[in-house]
Amino acid sequence: MSLTVAVQMDPLDQINVAGDSTFALMLSAQARGHRLFHYQAEDLNWSDGRLWAKAHPVTVQPPSTPGARDHYCFGDPVSLDLGDEADAVLMRQDPPFDLGYITATHLLERIADRTLVVNDPASVRNAPEKVFVLDYARFMPPTLVTRSLEEARAFLSQHGQIVVKPLHGNGGKAIFKVEENGLNLSALFEIFNQTWREPHMVQAFLPDVAKGDKRIVLVDGEVAGAINRLPGAGEIRSNLAVGGSAEKTELTAREREICDILGPELKRRGLIFVGIDVIGGEWLTEINVTSPTGIVAIERFDGTDVAGMIWDAIERRVAER
Incomplete structure (x- = not known):
């Protein structure tokens, strides 16, 4: 089965080829004979029920030498009808999960009855990483979602040490540990409340994070593999x-x-490629559905072809439509 695949992602010249999961998926798709197109979310257009993007046909290959930027080659751009000319769309741009991201899910939802979108755009919109996980609170560390400094102080008093992070953050950005004395908690909440309108996530600090934070990848609901991620020095x-x-x-x-x-x-929910994060072998902290990563490292350690498993699932779902 040869598919036409549109990949909605960030600029290809800006990715870290060595560990990028989207690039690994593109290499795997190309090896199977699928035809690839690249576009960015801001390239989407809609009119009279038709959704299209100015997209580049693209071929990909491993860099010729470490650090070389010859890992892709664009053809001339075309106006690609995502509902009629694409078999599958990979929605793989990195967060933030902002209005631009949400709007892209609304637009792609309009073709989901004709073209397989991975992951399902309505489900992605309704399952942001640190909100969807609240459905499984019994597996989570003690957690508070709030904008209130008073509530955060009470939570700190109860749990001793806490971690504060943006509710829609990604990639480990803006995660702060607050010690039992609470120094700088008020200043931290001032910054968070000025930067983000939504509430923030506050969790009891888990000392076991020093032993690693496990990323487990699930493909169409089945475990595909896992890696343990260890903090760097002083982190x-x-x-x-x-x-x-x-x-x-x-x-x-x-x-x-x-x-x-x-x-x-x-x-x-049609969430084919998902990465969950677990600390200490028992504490679920995130369910990553927007642009999960980790498949390159899993293959390196286990030899598991996670990208191939994802394409098996995509091909199966396309054939069933």
Whole structure:
């Protein structure tokens, strides 16, 4: 089965080719004979029920040498009708999960009855990482969602040490640990409340984060693989984008329980490629559905072809439509 695939993502010249999950998906798709097009979310257009994008036909290849930027080649741009000319759209631009992102989900939802969108745009819109996870609070560390300094202080008093982070943040950005004495908590909330209109996430600090933050990838509801991400020196954040490192890992019984419970709901919602984050083998902190990562590192440690598993799922769903 040869598919026409439109990839909605960030500029290709700005990605980190060595670890980028979207690039790995593109390489895998091309190896299967699928035809690739690249466009950015701001290239979307709608009129009279038709959704199209100014898209570039693209071929991809591993860089010729480390650091070289010859990993892609664009053809002349075309006006690609995403409803009639594409078999699948990969919605893979990085957050922030802002109005631009949300608008793209609304537009892509209008073709979802004709073209497979991965992940399903309505489900992505309704399942932001740190909000969807609240449906599974029994697996989460103690958590508070608030804009109130008073509530945050009470939560700190109850739990001793806390972590404060943006509700719609990504990539480990703007995550702060606050010690028991609460120094700078009020200044931190001033900054957060001035920067973001939505509430913020406050969680009890988990010392086990020093042992790693596990990224588990699920494909169409099934576990595809996992890596353990270790914080860099002087850090509590283990995200690879902020200096964390990865190591081989296995799932605990608790993690398998979490995946068994999440899996059917992810599949039902059309969330084909999902990455969940678990600390200490038991504490679920995020369900990443917008632009999850980790498949390159999993393949490096386990030899598991996660990109191939994702394309198997996509091809299966396209054939069933």
